[in-house]
Amino acid sequence: MPDLSEYYQPQSLTTALELLAKSGGKLRPLAGGTDIVPAMSKGELKADGLVDLSKLPDIQRISVDGNEVKIGSLTTFTQIETSPLIRAKASLLAEAAAAVGSPQIRNLGTIGGNIANASPAADTVTALVTLDAKARLDSLKGSRRVLVSELLCGAGKTNIHPQEIITEINFKIPPPGSKTGFIKLGRRKALAIARMNLAIIFNVKEERISFARVGLGAVGPNPRRYVVLENSLLGQTPSEVLIEKFAIEAECEVTRVLGSRPSAVYKCEAVKGIARDLLTKLFLDSGQGVV
């Protein structure tokens, strides 16, 4: 059992930020708990004290403001997966949330926690970086907005300061008519940590792809966009030939990133499979994931 010398359950964000500011880095924020709690129980993670964010109002909400979607950082994967707004405007994120863990984990785990935990395989993070999502970080000194991709700086590492809390994630809705999708490759359907995940957004104008975003997770230390793969789609007409061309480009990229790592042989082959599956679904099914 973790030996906690302090445990706070503030009712307001200001109190939470004051506690973090005063503690000099000793207190850690606690969101859903699904990663931190078992890690502490097994002694893999030590924390002197926790600031439990579960009673904070206003950071568990999904809203839309103009063409921007805002998601409170304590919104659970279940809330994201079932949100009509997210399904309509950013289906890739709803699909990514649905791919996390198990029903029990999705009912607890939060999107803010998924970012702060900085796992290379974090499912919703792959969708978020593909959307160019930003995280809002609050501290007593004020707030800042940072691209999720810039907040992550290695496996398990972020640029979040000890006195800061992620309070909101926001992103622009992809251009009208865009198609979006997410695919995860795990050892089995439920509860598997992604061996790899892929998110795609694209828009077709006059039969050619005019807008493309591609994000891959569990390849590098953190999920990120792959501009080379985006460029391989831009200006092209959706077709079976393009799917094959994209799959080969994806294989080349993954080979380049992974080099001689032991997982490279498997992942270079596997990425072609998920690339084909996702693009085929998005190219062929006209109703799938349209914004």
Place this chain on the structure above:
Amino acid sequence: MAQFHLEMKVNGKPIALDIDPGLRLLDVLRDILHLTGTKEGCGEGECGACSVILDDELVDSCLILAPQAHGRGVITIEGLALNGELDPYQQAFLEVGAVQCGYCTPGMILAARVLLNHNPKPSKQDIAKAISGNLCRCTGYAKIVQGIEIAASLKETKAGVSRA
């Protein structure tokens, strides 16, 4: 060592306790409240043996600290039978033999209950999804799925009777 004053409803009964905040919800249920129907399997959210219902949602009680349940309602397997009479889920599991070693059973039954609360007529696929966070190493799942189907029809019959 800090203490946390925990108030929650367990199986409908209000509970107030001063606890060590490092205790997981699972530890409080089993070791302090002696509700040992909730099992610890893997301790990391893989097996679902520790599943309980927290405010109408299924959660792994090994993945949250007890203070996170403060002010909320928890239902464990002990909260299902009423005056010694089994509820439809328990009855159905017994009828079809969905229980072998029994370790996964409380979690499975609670997963079924949450499913049927949201979806009274689930398909086989809905059932498989609803119990996807619960592992069973004995039954091969077929009897469990069958048990949940029977529970759904028992509940429907009961609802019909009470409406009549």
